[in-house]
Amino acid sequence: MTSTLRAAGTAAASALLLFALAACTGGAPAETPTSAETATVAILDSACADDAGVTIVVDSSALEDGESREWCIGTDEPVAAADALALVDVKTEGTDEYGDQVVCRVDGVPAEDAAIPAEDGSDYFETCASMPAAFAYWSLWQKPAGGEWGYAQEGLSTLRLQPGDALELLFTLHGEPAAPAA
Secondary structure, three states: OHHHHHHHHHHHHHHHHHHHHHHHOOOOOOOOOOOOOOOOOOEEOOOOOOOOOEEEEEEOOOOOOOOEEEEEEOOOOOEEHHHHHHHOOOOEEOEOOOEOOOOOEEOOEOOOOOOEEOOOOOEEOOOOOOOOOOOEEEEEEEEOOOOOOEEOOOOOOOOEEOOOOEEEEEEEEOOEOOOOOO
8 A cells, every 4th residue: 555655646746846847947848747647848968057957967988889968957946866867768777686776777788788898808798687897887976066076875766956966877897987077
């Protein structure tokens, strides 16, 4: 019963959040949401200017064929990190052992069949069974408005982002990049 109430509450809160985000961006939602529906929100394919919203970055450029993508969610309200990723359609996958407490893949990267060059010259394949290899992993970074990048002190499920904040999922291979770009 508690999990059903929690799920219903989460769905309603998500719908209200999306409706509020749509209003904050100045764009109208594609349709008016009901308590069980979500609205379409205008998302920019670039970092936010100044403190106008929350910037999301996904950077896998350390991998062969990797890329860096960024979005701006126009809001003047706090937003949960997991909700922000959902808004920009970024999907994360945890590990069998640690669940979503450890990010193993972002939008399917690295694929389970993708060979990652290990430090000893062999190929490593990420299975997401336990902790990713210490030389090839996703890290979660947060940059507060007007501040510097630092490792996020919370996971995606509990981290709240304020307007002006930025969040980055960064894939590091053999220590590079060591931190997000400025």
